Amino acid sequence: xxxxxxxxxxxxxxxxxxxxxxxxxxxxxxxxxxxxxxxxxxxxxxxxxxxxxxxxxxxxxxxxxxxxxxxxxxxxxxxxxxxxxxxxxxxxxxxxxxxxxxxxxxxxxxxxxx
Amino acid sequence: xxxxxxxxxxxxxxxxxxxxxxxxxxxxxxxxxxxxxxxxxxxxxxxxxxxxxxxxxxxxxxxxxxxxxxxxxxxxxxxxxxxxxxxxxxxxxxxxxxxxxxxxxxx
Numbered sequence: 001x002x003x004x005x006x007x008x009x010x011x012x013x014x015x016x017x018x019x020x021x022x023x024x025x026x027x028x029x030x031x032x033x034x035x036x037x038x039x040x041x042x043x044x045x046x047x048x049x050x051x052x053x054x055x056x057x058x059x060x061x062x063x064x065x066x067x068x069x070x071x072x073x074x075x076x077x078x079x080x081x082x083x084x085x086x087x088x089x090x091x092x093x094x095x096x097x098x099x100x101x102x103x104x105x106x107x108x109x110x111x112x113x114x
Numbered sequence: 115x116x117x118x119x120x121x122x123x124x125x126x127x128x129x130x131x132x133x134x135x136x137x138x139x140x141x142x143x144x145x146x147x148x149x150x151x152x153x154x155x156x157x158x159x160x161x162x163x164x165x166x167x168x169x170x171x172x173x174x175x176x177x178x179x180x181x182x183x184x185x186x187x188x189x190x191x192x193x194x195x196x197x198x199x200x201x202x203x204x205x206x207x208x209x210x211x212x213x214x215x216x217x218x219x220x221x
Contacts, residue, residue: 031207033208033209035211040123040213041213042118042120042200042211042212042213042214043200043209043211044211045208045209045210048207048208050207058208090158092158092209102148102160102163103148103150103158103160103202103209105157105158105159106157107157108157
């Protein structure tokens, strides 16, 4: 069953700790994305990667880091520098063409930092 | 800069009534525009894309370059249409999303 898997579904952390959110896809998609979803603000782009070993900052990259060592995986680390880390995080992937293979989303990870 | 605006946070209609979810964008070139939908307890998924001029689940969306709009329409709303709807613009390898409109179809 092809798709995108995000884990865990819920994550709780203490303030000051780094935390890594997992995103794996078996769709053979080249591009992968991380979005943050907050009530009333829609989806805001954190980081994206078009190919392995390459990634770019999105609109709200401060306090986050990513890696793309494998095509299938695009983990997101929420660092202690992120001022408001509590949010719902969505991972997505896309094939070579936005028309033939538009964004596919994971089920999301809800991070709560206290 | 690219921007997608969905002015309505919540839209409530009765079953069988027409529905229109508004989306306006700011972009100087020829945009690629999409509507994504998120039903309760399901992941975000593509509803339709402007370039294919398709009708999905009775929904259509017409690109109006003069008004820079891409409104989503359905002539007769059904209860199963209740969901969160996001308008999105694709440019330079990035998708820009609006803030979303929650559609509530009442019986």
